[in-house]
Amino acid sequence: MLRISELKLPLGHPPDAMEPAILARLGLSATDLVSFAVARRANDARKKSAIQMVYSVDVVLRDEAAVLRRFEGDHHLRVTPDTGYHFVAKAPEGFDGPRPVVIGAGPCGLFAGLILAQMGLKPIIVDRGKVVRERTKDTWGLWRRSELNPESNVQFGEGGAGTFSDGKLYSQIKDPRFLGRKVLTEFVKAGAPEEILTEAHPHIGTFRLVHMVENMRALIESLGGEYRWQHRVEDFDIEVGEDGVRRVTGLHIAGQGHLPARHVVMALGHSSRDTFQVLYDRGVHIEAKPFSIGVRIEHPQSWIDRARFGDCAGHKDLGAAAYAISHHAKNGRTVYSFCMCPGGTVVAATSEPGRVVTNGMSQYSRNERNANSGFVVDIDPERDYPGHPLAGVDFQRKWESLAFQAGGGTYQAPGQLVGDFLAGRPSTVFGAVTPSYKPGVHLTDLAQCLPDFAIEAMREALPIFGRQIPGYDHPDVVLTGVETRTSSPVRITRGKDFQSLNTAGLYPAGEGAGYAGGILSAAVDGIKVAEAVAKQYVAEGLIS
Numbered sequence: 262m263l264r265i266s267e268l269k270l271p272l273g274h275p276p277d278a279m280e281p282a283i284l285a286r287l288g289l290s291a292t293d294l295v296s297f298a299v300a301r302r303a304n305d306a307r308k309k310s311a312i313q314m315v316y317s318v319d320v321v322l323r324d325e326a327a328v329l330r331r332f333e334g335d336h337h338l339r340v341t342p343d344t345g346y347h348f349v350a351k352a353p354e355g356f357d358g359p360r361p362v363v364i365g366a367g368p369c370g371l372f373a374g375l376i377l378a379q380m381g382l383k384p385i386i387v388d389r390g391k392v393v394r395e396r397t398k399d400t401w402g403l404w405r406r407s408e409l410n411p412e413s414n415v416q417f418g419e420g421g422a423g424t425f426s427d428g429k430l431y432s433q434i435k436d437p438r439f440l441g442r443k444v445l446t447e448f449v450k451a452g453a454p455e456e457i458l459t460e461a462h463p464h465i466g467t468f469r470l471v472h473m474v475e476n477m478r479a480l481i482e483s484l485g486g487e488y489r490w491q492h493r494v495e496d497f498d499i500e501v502g503e504d505g506v507r508r509v510t511g512l513h514i515a516g517q518g519h520l521p522a523r524h525v526v527m528a529l530g531h532s533s534r535d536t537f538q539v540l541y542d543r544g545v546h547i548e549a550k551p552f553s554i555g556v557r558i559e560h561p562q563s564w565i566d567r568a569r570f571g572d573c574a575g576h577k578d579l580g581a582a583a584y585a586i587s588h589h590a591k592n593g594r595t596v597y598s599f600c601m602c603p604g605g606t607v608v609a610a611t612s613e614p615g616r617v618v619t620n621g622m623s624q625y626s627r628n629e630r631n632a633n634s635g636f637v638v639d640i641d642p643e644r645d646y647p648g649h650p651l652a653g654v655d656f657q658r659k660w661e662s663l664a665f666q667a668g669g670g671t672y673q674a675p676g677q678l679v680g681d682f683l684a685g686r687p688s689t690v691f692g693a694v695t696p697s698y699k700p701g702v703h704l705t706d707l708a709q710c711l712p713d714f715a716i717e718a719m720r721e722a723l724p725i726f727g728r729q730i731p732g733y734d735h736p737d738v739v740l741t742g743v744e745t746r747t748s749s750p751v752r753i754t755r756g757k758d759f760q761s762l763n764t765a766g767l768y769p770a771g772e773g774a775g776y777a778g779g780i781l782s783a784a785v786d787g788i789k790v791a792e793a794v795a796k797q798y799v800a801e802g803l804i805s
């Protein structure tokens with residue numbers, strides 16, 4: 262099978278336009294083509310008056326060798342790669358050796374657990390939160406009644422931070438082994454729409470994610486895996502062996518006692534601040550890392566559609582428009598859009614009492630009135646929170662607490678209109694844009710809860726972004742804050758064997774450990790770490 266990439270057809274082309282386009286591209290007649298299937302579909306909207314659909318297509322031909330010879334040197338025609346997943350090891354039937362433990366049932370822990378289960382290693386997956394249905398009720402408790410459950414919320418519980426999200430499933434990671442394809446394939450088996458296998462920018466939305474994590478749980482359990490909910494790991498047993506190597510030997514689960522464990526995947530997410538503290542106290546190597554701070558920005562989706570697609574806005578093959586923009590400000594900071602959610606809502610994403618954090622989510626249809634996106638500024642340990650591996654956590658807490666106060670102390674988010682933000686005055690009344698954040702937005706001056714350098718850089722960027730996306734800096738556009746959890750404030754550094762630099766048996770993984778930034782990359786990291794655990798089992802002679 263051969264793969265043609267960069268095959269372009271005009272927006273709105275009929276489905277039967279594909280075959281003649283393939284034949285024309287390859288200079289073949291219909292009898293030479295056995296079959297074809299779309300492998301990837303994107304759009305190119307750089308020229309709004311002539312938007313094109315851009316395809317990769319897998320073709321089966323009568324004489325592929327001859328075509329390959331004829332197109333030698335053509336980078337857009339090659340043998341279709343093997344994107345199948347191949348296990349690195351398998352436990353024997355009925356394996357009853359030591360079970361690996363996975364901490365965290367977010368995308369990283371879920372895929373680490375799934376791969377370990379598929380290899381026959383019967384993992385135990387512990388999570389501090391609840392099963393997704395119960396967790397949903399708790400999460401809505403904050404959004405509807407301003408009641409936060411610190412153990413069951415947008416950050417903690419089945420499905421992890423990605424459950425109440427836009428469910429964007431793409432990433433910039435290098436993926437030579439096509440592990441992302443394994444993730445998407447498992448998602449489809451668990452109920453995701455098949456189009457995620459071909460769309461260049463696939464997304465699932467919140468409701469579907471809820472069903473999918475339930476189906477994946479059932480699969481993992483059917484393979485001998487076991488979940489333990491409301492099991493918060495509160496401490497780690499670490500012993501120094503006769504060989505002088507520090508090793509994890511067990512976990513302490515709050516209120517549940519001790520769990521022996523010598524192979525521990527730590528897929529904690531970026532909000533498990535108490536666990537970061539325990540790891541630091543136990544001497545596990547941990548370092549501060551850069552992340553970003555800013556706000557959510559909300560525009561009517563129709564403005565974004567118009568700006569990106571012109572007269573084609575609303576076309577069924579385009580869906581709600583997204584954007585990604587950045588600007589290097591004069592004060593040395595980079596301002597950029599983060600986790601853009603077309604047709605979605607801004608959500609309350611704190612996991613700690615007395616703090617306010619924003620993020621964004623959407624449903625599969627992406628048909629809510631507003632587009633939202635993080636509008637954030639980069640920060641790093643050297644400049645902004647020097648001196649201690651956990652100083653980034655203190656930095657986040659400070660601004661999140663100030664946001665809680667600026668919002669009136671009721672979990673409402675502090676908000677400001679762009680016109681007032683640029684003029685440096687508090688907002689008092691909404692204009693053309695109605696914000697979506699629940700439990701509500703309290704108009705004020707965001708300067709109370711953002712660092713000066715961030716405000717300066719954001720003020721500089723707004724008109725520049727407004728030139729790229731007309732309406733971006735409209736005075737009525739609403740900003741809500743603060744957006745502090747763009748990625749983990751720490752890296753729990755690991756070596757080539759994926760184990761902690763100084764604690765054997767501990768496998769830092771996913772976003773919380775600083776090795777992923779999003780659902781897909783966290784899931785891919787979960788696969789890699791599961792493979793590393795399996796290789797260690799082989800090295801220890803536990804399986805072959």
Ligand code: FAD
Nearest residue numbers: 365367369389418421422423426429494530771772779780
């Ligand atoms: P998490 O998903 O954070 O999972 C960590 C899990 O560990 C949690 O379930 C937690 O309960 C558990 N845990 C933590 N500490 C302990 C402990 N001590 N003991 C036991 N269990 C513990 N990314 C995208 O790619 N696309 C999007 O559209 C998108 N939208 C988002 C929207 C929102 C509102 C949020 C909050 C995030 C969004 N993200 C999105 C980011 C994405 O969700 C994360 O990158 C991803 O979930 C990280 O996966 P993870 O498994 O590493 O960690």
